[in-house]
Amino acid sequence: MLFRRAVEDRLLIRDGGSRRNPRIIGSIDHAGGRAEVMITQHSNPLVSSPWVNCRAPWIRRSVDWHYMNFGRKDPRTQFCWVLDLEWREHFRKRIDAGEPAAILCEDAAHWMVEAMRLVLSRHWHGWELGIEEWPPEWEDYSHGDAGVNEYLERRCRAA
């Protein structure tokens, strides 16, 4: 509930979902206007990052543009807007440090909405300006295990 409310505060909500239907439908402002997104939260959004999808026609439905396409109706079709391990470890550390759930949910909602705003803006620019490849200036993790290793290496260096 805390996470859903925090998300609702940040989006123009069309359908706030419910306990039985965890899907939230709302709009995010991005560089080219406003886009409707569907957010599917898991039972504990601080452990598993929510799934986010958008059906705007300019979305580049390719893994190189951080979009996992299993088909229009498949709930797994979503943006890879964050590395799940990074999300989980970030909040695990803060839960262990005793931070209040309300603050963590505010942070989680903010992180998700801002990350999605950037991803949507990038997709929109890509479409509008004919940017064919994901530019190197837009830092990202590699595909599969390589991406996880990059995160772990980065974490080790920071420690």
Added chain:
Amino acid sequence: MLTPTHPPTLQRLVEASSFRSISKATPFWFGNLAHLYLEIRLNLDELEGAESARKAEQAHDYIRNAAEVCHAVSTYLGGQVLEIHGRTIHIGLEYTSPAEIGDRMKEASGLIHVLLERTYRSGGPDGWRIAGDHAPTLTVTSEGIHQDTSLVSLSPAANFPAKQLARKQVPRWTAGLNINQKWGVHTLEELATAYRCRQRVQELATGGRSLVQLVEAANAETINFSSSKAIRQVSAQAAPLGNPSAESLFSCYGFVLSMDLDGFTKRVERAAVGSMEDKRKLAEDFLDIMRWAAAFAERHPDTFIQFPFAGDNAIFAVTAETLEDYKTRKKLSPVKTALEWEETMGDRARAAGYGGWGQSLAGGGSPHGNSKGNLHVAGILLGGRRFLVGIGPGMRHARQGFTHVDPSPKELAMFRADIADLHERLRKEFYDCPTPLSDRSANYKKAELSGMKKALAEVEAEQRRAVQSVSQPKIVLPSAAVVTHRPYGGAH
């Protein structure tokens, strides 16, 4: 500029001893050659510009049959198929004296007509017509990026029949022949009767074998089907065509670029009346251009299909993996590739004494989501050579750009439906242009490449600004914690 890792080198060429012995080692030949163009009539929208794979298969089937007939007749009369471009097949017949060639061209036309009738029976295309001319001709050969061979004949007589067909000077079911500088149109039925073509085909086709089968049997050693299966992807940038046939087409999304060498006819005319050294120089220069064209495709970061040269016309398709990829690429890539071609090939053409390249570009609008692609390619195997033939709206509209609006060097003609998909800034560079029949083409617009270059630079600058504007990786959370925004590549 795109520079090949192994730039083609100019070398002194060795002439082949005869028209039919032109090979990689002896890549040119000069001598008397008759040119016959067979054009089969395909319902243009339904077949030649076919978007669906099924219709493209039917079109390819018709073209393959016609090509086999031409191969059979030309082999029988001591010639060979030079080119297959869409629905048009160009054959060359070697001759010794102008006195004999009139009869041989008429005989060949009659035989082609009779064999096509036998091949298609009541089905087949809506008709066919033939145009021909003859003159001393320089023929050169070169390999493309898929290891297919282009055989290009350089002579005014090699262009004239194609022009007569385009000018609609040859009605259906007739042969328009320029024999000893006299143009005449003959019905194919008359020629078949006068030269006893039906009887001759009957005599040759004993035991129910067609002339095609007979000639194929005679050529069995030269048609190496097993080795053709080994035709492979020879460069990283060649589309992995495999071994497509009319039954299993290579279908993909792509747009087609057709580039026409300006001043080609004049240069060929000069060489035709010049010395043997002039002819050798023409062959060397043209061969060099063909090699550089292949090198351009090989080095380009996009994946290309290279079709054989149609005379002085270089034809490429730039392919995309998916419909979505194709739609994205249509914003800038067509214009970018046209500019890169001019940058890489423009000066080479001018240095070789040509005026430069006029370009025509088409993808054919937006294909349907459920089509396998908008470009369907098949290989036709004849006498040990594979001819790549492309079918689709892009092939059709790119070629028609030259007959409709004839872009000059440093000009780009583009199909209107494709201009609509370009970036707004690039669209502004296009202007209306006349056709031979009207003040304003309803299908094409033209643009100056110099203006296009400037427009593209502006779009690229805008791209860089946009990339910078959304490249910040840090997100400050309400709790003042900072996270790095870095999307994941996905589990694939």
